[in-house]
Amino acid sequence: MTAAITSVQLDWAMKDGLVIVTPRDQDRFIFIVRRAIEILQQAEQAEKFERQFNMLLRVLAEWLKDRTDIRRAFLTDRDGALAFVVVRNSCTYDDDFEDALSEIDFQIANDPDLDLIKMDAIALPSASESAVSAFLDPDFVLEYDHAKRNGSHLAGEQES
Amino acid sequence: MPKETDHISLANKNHDAMMRLGQDLDRFSEWVAVTAFYKALQIIEAMFVNQHGRCCFGHHQRLEKLKKGGYKELYKHFRALWSAASIARYLYDSETRRGYSSFADYLSAEKVKSILLKRRLHAVECNAVGLLSEKGRALLIRLPADF
Numbered sequence: 001m002t003a004a005i006t007s008v009q010l011d012w013a014m015k016d017g018l019v020i021v022t023p024r025d026q027d028r029f030i031f032i033v034r035r036a037i038e039i040l041q042q043a044e045q046a047e048k049f050e051r052q053f054n055m056l057l058r059v060l061a062e063w064l065k066d067r068t069d070i071r072r073a074f075l076t077d078r079d080g081a082l083a084f085v086v087v088r089n090s091c092t093y094d095d096d097f098e099d100a101l102s103e104i105d106f107q108i109a110n111d112p113d114l115d116l117i118k119m120d121a122i123a124l125p126s127a128s129e130s131a132v133s134a135f136l137d138p139d140f141v142l143e144y145d146h147a148k149r150n151g152s153h154l155a156g157e158q159e160s
Numbered sequence: 161m162p163k164e165t166d167h168i169s170l171a172n173k174n175h176d177a178m179m180r181l182g183q184d185l186d187r188f189s190e191w192v193a194v195t196a197f198y199k200a201l202q203i204i205e206a207m208f209v210n211q212h213g214r215c216c217f218g219h220h221q222r223l224e225k226l227k228k229g230g231y232k233e234l235y236k237h238f239r240a241l242w243s244a245a246s247i248a249r250y251l252y253d254s255e256t257r258r259g260y261s262s263f264a265d266y267l268s269a270e271k272v273k274s275i276l277l278k279r280r281l282h283a284v285e286c287n288a289v290g291l292l293s294e295k296g297r298a299l300l301i302r303l304p305a306d307f
Contacts, residue, residue: 081220091265095275098243102236109227120223122243124251127260131253135246 005133007074007141008032012061019061021054023142035140039077042116049116056108056117057142060084063104064144069097071126073144076136082119085135091125098123164209164292168299171202175301182273189272190248190263196276197245200238200284203300207234207291237283244276277303 009024023029033050036042042049057075064073064086072087084105088097105121108114124132178195181188204222205215216222219242226235248263260266267276285302292300 079218079220081224091260093244093267093271093275095240095279098240099236102239105239106227106232106235109224118220118224120220121239122246124247125260125266127251128253128255130255131251131260134250134252 005074005129005136005141005143006138007136007143010057010061010142010144012065012144014065019058019065021057021061024145029142032140032142036077036082039080039140040082040116040118045116052114052116056082056114056119059108059111059114060104061144069094072132074136075142077140078120078135078137080118082117083135084119084121085124085132086121087124087126087132089126091127093125094123162205162209162215164206164296165299167202167206167209167215168292168296171199171206172299172301174199174202178277182277185269185273189267189269192272193241193248193263193267193276194245196281197241200241200281203284203288203292204234204238206296206300207288210293210296211291231287234284234287237280237287240280241276241284278307 008028010021011024012019012021014020033053036053037046037049040049060073060075064070069089070086071089074083074085074087076083076085086101088094101121101123105119108117108119122135124135174195178192178199181192181195185192201222204226208215208225216225223235223239223242225231226238244267247266251260251263251266253259253261282303285300289297289300289302
């Protein structure tokens, strides 16, 4: 039995030079934002957190938009923080990619406009949905519609 | 709370395990990656105790303190080790075997040595050693120069 990933898809597009991110299922998205508020213990600043969370989604989309080496990209939670999980096109480790991911993670952590956001980032090699699901909280998965942009497919569909 | 030297002792235990496992790198490459990460973790903890008087609780808090504390180089190399160790421990597919099927697909034994140890772990050691006390520095077993 393989574990299918159930996620809220994030559509995104460029408009006037800015990235616009739109959750496909707004009701489930609101549920996930509330869960993020609980996990990061931001109930007292919920409104501010929500604004920052939406800004985070745009910052991540901006980073993703020019990358052709990523197959899938998720935002989930792990160890009491948000986790930006990207699945690369390749199976092999890439030193430059790791440094690029560290750079965006470092920038977000030190962005004063994102001071309520606690997030870590991890890159996974190209792997099956079942394997990737071990890194995702089934109750909290946002997925950027990245595959549609670069025309890539799930690992198994392309390589089997 | 553990002292700086306690963390150094734990780093050295991980170093010892890493070197022993590294004698059969083809067989134990993922566990070399894991012990390299835990060695780095203990070095970071020792550094935090020496610099700030306290250690961290949990992976996120540690990464966050590195990021927000201005330890950019340490963070960059430590995150790469954390990521590789996470993949070594948690990425597994016994069913479909599509894409990634074993840690060796991701990092060959040779690259575990040349990238994770000689580049990433070495950089953590070099960046952290100046932030340890004199006693901590003296106790820490580092990767051999001819490694």
